[in-house]
Amino acid sequence: MKPFEYIAPRSLEETTALLARAGTDATILAGGTDLLVEMRRPNKMRKRVVVDISRVSELGGMITSDRSVVIRPLMTHARLQHSELLRIAAPLLASASAAIGSPQIRNRGTIGGNIMNAATCADTVPPLIALGATVTLRSAAGTREMPLSSLFLRPYQTIAAPDELLTEIRFPGLTADARSAFIKLGRRNALSISRLSVAAILRIGRDSRIAEARIVPGAAFPTWQRVTAAEALLLGERPSARLFAAAGACVSKEMILQTGRRWSTEYKEPVIAVLVRRALEQCAAPALPEDGK
């Protein structure tokens, strides 16, 4: 590990001031579950200053305001996993948080770090994008808010400037008639990096037809996005296994359109379709009639 300067600011203001001064020399430490691994790699760590934000109390906690859920970036995966609020307002995010790493990693790792590290396998991002989350970036110069889906440029890269800090993640809580699911496929049952994942939200109207559908695959596309082509297939239809399989096939096709055929496509092509179908089935579980009946 190369030598570095370590600073632990106590307030948001102090943090943004520090970042403004340090510029590209600084990196932010929250839970450290990604950063410390990265810093140990020879020749990887180029940052001279580590700004530890874990003592900045304004960056912790979660509140509801005006039917929106506001999560601050220092919330750990463990707290999100066990949150009563999320169990009702965004159960898919609680599931995704529970699927990350191991208890030790969930106790330290934060949702802010998961987002800003921008790995394609970040488990909390697909649910957040499905929930329509927006994020707030703050610097000494001011704040800006944007949809989470437009934060990412490419794997491991966001549009945040070096002096900008993620301060807030906000999304409208799910309504009582919405159902959601998060499915993760890894090579083992814990401490596993997502091979593929799917976040899905369905709202089925009084007429038993799908009124709203959101599908966001993880580790499938270069950056996360709702697969609107597949969502469109579902709208206005009655849930059925055949319909969900078609939506899955559509996601698979979209994935290949965007990524091209790669070494892993032979596997991912059929499996993403299966996971999408399963996520939708899970959302519709009580309402889903047997296919063909």
Add this chain to the structure above:
Amino acid sequence: MTTQRTHIIGRGERRVDAFGKVTGKAKFAADYSLPHQLYGATLYAEHPHATITHIDTREAERLDGVFAVLTAKDIPGENAFGIVIKNQPVLACDIVRYYGDGVALVAAATREAAEAALALIRVEYAPLPVLTDPEEALLEGSVKIHGDSNIFVHHKVRKGDIENGFAEAEIVIEKKFKTQFIEHSALEPEAALAEPAEQGGIRITGSVQNLFSSRRSVAAALNLDLNKVQIVQATLGGSFGGKDEVMTALCCRAALLSLRTGRPVKMVNTREASMRESYKRHPYVLSYKWGAKNDGSITAMEITCIADGGAYASMSPFVTWRSVVQATGPYRCGNVKTDVYAVYTNNTYTGAMRGFGSPQVNFAIESMMDMLAEAVGKDPLELRLQNCFETGAETATGQTLDHHVSLSEVLTTAADAAQFSAHWKSFRGQTSGAKRRGIGLACSYRGVSLGAEGTDAAGTIVSVQTDGSVIVSSGITDMGQGAQTQMSQIAAEVLGIGMGRIQFLNTNTSRVPDSGPTVASRGTIMGGSAAKRGAEIVRSTMLKVGSHMTGEATGALDFRDEHLVRMSDGTHLATFAEVAAECFRRGLPMYGFGWFQSPKTSWDEERGQGEAYFTYVYGANIAEVEVDIETGKVDVLRFVAVHDVGRAINRSAVLGQFYGGVAMGLGYGLLESFDFEEGIPKQLNFDEYLIPTSLDVPPIRPVVIEHPDPAGPFGAKSIGEPANELAAPAIINAIANATGRRITELPATLERVLLGHALSRTGERGSQHKTSDESCKIRPAGL
């Protein structure tokens, strides 16, 4: 042999090292430091195969805090070690043969200075063609790694007439299997601390598994007599066969730096260095061809195995020898032709790992058995019971098994515990649902200890102190497997005392006799037998003294519950401590040196016939799995492990071996693969090298079967490796039961289960590479 009545043998006594380990008082090698110590570091090869054209160390030497920079030319003695073929250098001289070869060493005041100095050493290479495929290594025109042939081992077994065997056959099954490199994954990476000794020579404290072989190599590299090289075993954080040659290299390097600088030198491998440098389990290419009658009796077995030995010979000659002996499995067959080769490549060298040549062949054998069962329309259990060894059977090497062969009992016990046959039938031919259940069976016989591989003897010292406390030490090492507990428990049984009286000392090459390596699951049977003899020597002296003290005949006396007792009525006549004190007062020795040499074995290398091992153990594993046929994900739901251990010395330790063995075997079957790209490891830490977590290991139901063997202490045989050699084939057979498709290459990853072949990233994004798994050939004989 009937089970002897015992007091402490068989009980789940607390491990002698437990308190030290759970309270953090245990000292592992990296925990040792000395005043004025320097830190040593190794510069590794930058190519898997290249000629070193120039090394310039001047800049590194000038760096502040650097005390020595050494290369091969600084080695005073022999720069080559190896148990059979000495071709592994302490530091590469003119050629590097794998990516983990050491090229230069640094000793510096701090670890950071040592790292910085490594970066300043300029090494120029002329790259050579890289050989990574063991089958290609066999070819005439292939790149040669040492000398003019890459084949450095060819073991044979010839029995009966193979042509007649196939002529008699009504069914021939032929199949090619492949296994992978795997990492030992001990929690503790390698570490050593070397210091110049007061009277000349060197003293090394290290995480060493086989202290005596490492000592021989250090002495040879440093031109020292064996009595000038003292290796002290630190408490080991696991080994699984993995702390032999890699520790020999580290001990030699630390010793070189220490003697050069006159200072203590500490070397600790990072996980990345450990994975880069350390040897792996051999990948095998196994070609199996069996002939059988329609009733399932086996008429011929023709077997060829190619083991990838990597860059150096290491333990390959022995590992592959166990394979050749056990390659037919525990099944009767009159006509056998087996050839096992080990070849050099530029992959990381391969050596000892828990199982030692059996996990690879067991995967092929037990897959073949299930395929044969399918072909003749029998249940896998029925076919195994029909063909398996019974007492008096003759093995492929012509050895008559005259001990109690319990395999059919082991098999039926496992099958009953798992309700194997009923499940197997009901899971067959499932056609609906994405999640399919399957159940799979695997069994084995395994030679105990080293066998005809080499000299097999061990010594243990039992020393009673004047207050009746006891010190035990042995040439057999404890790596976490519990050897110290077993030996203590055996000594306690003989002396009639509690475990609390015994203090076990870590092995020190200058204080205990060379007892060979602690490998081959020989700790209990060899070290334990020696402990029994040592304790019996002391007991005999103490009984004589007890007789003088009490006037009773020695034959009427016994030690029990820490007392000298009259056997007839159990009366306590004196305490154990009082008798010890009396022995001392009378000037009698209370020091027992127990030496045990294994019963005779024999081997004819040309025909591959002989009494390969003096006794064998028998085991069976059953796995129940759920296969997601839409994603390829396999979950192991339940597991039954049954082993005849001879006699369980410590029941808890035996069960611990069962559980750990199954968990490791599950990793071998489903997850683990140490992959290379053109000789360069693709993963160097546990973020990418996946071993099972607690959530991947199912509940395991252990059944201990005990048929005491006259060759072992109180009838005990082995369990360390048997426990690890069957889980993978049991799981693979269960997957086949669930899906109707057979996996022929390990591990059964998501891709292999779903697609039937592996996918691997080959450098460029977008490129695609298929490893085509061989298709199965089942055909009528004569075609």
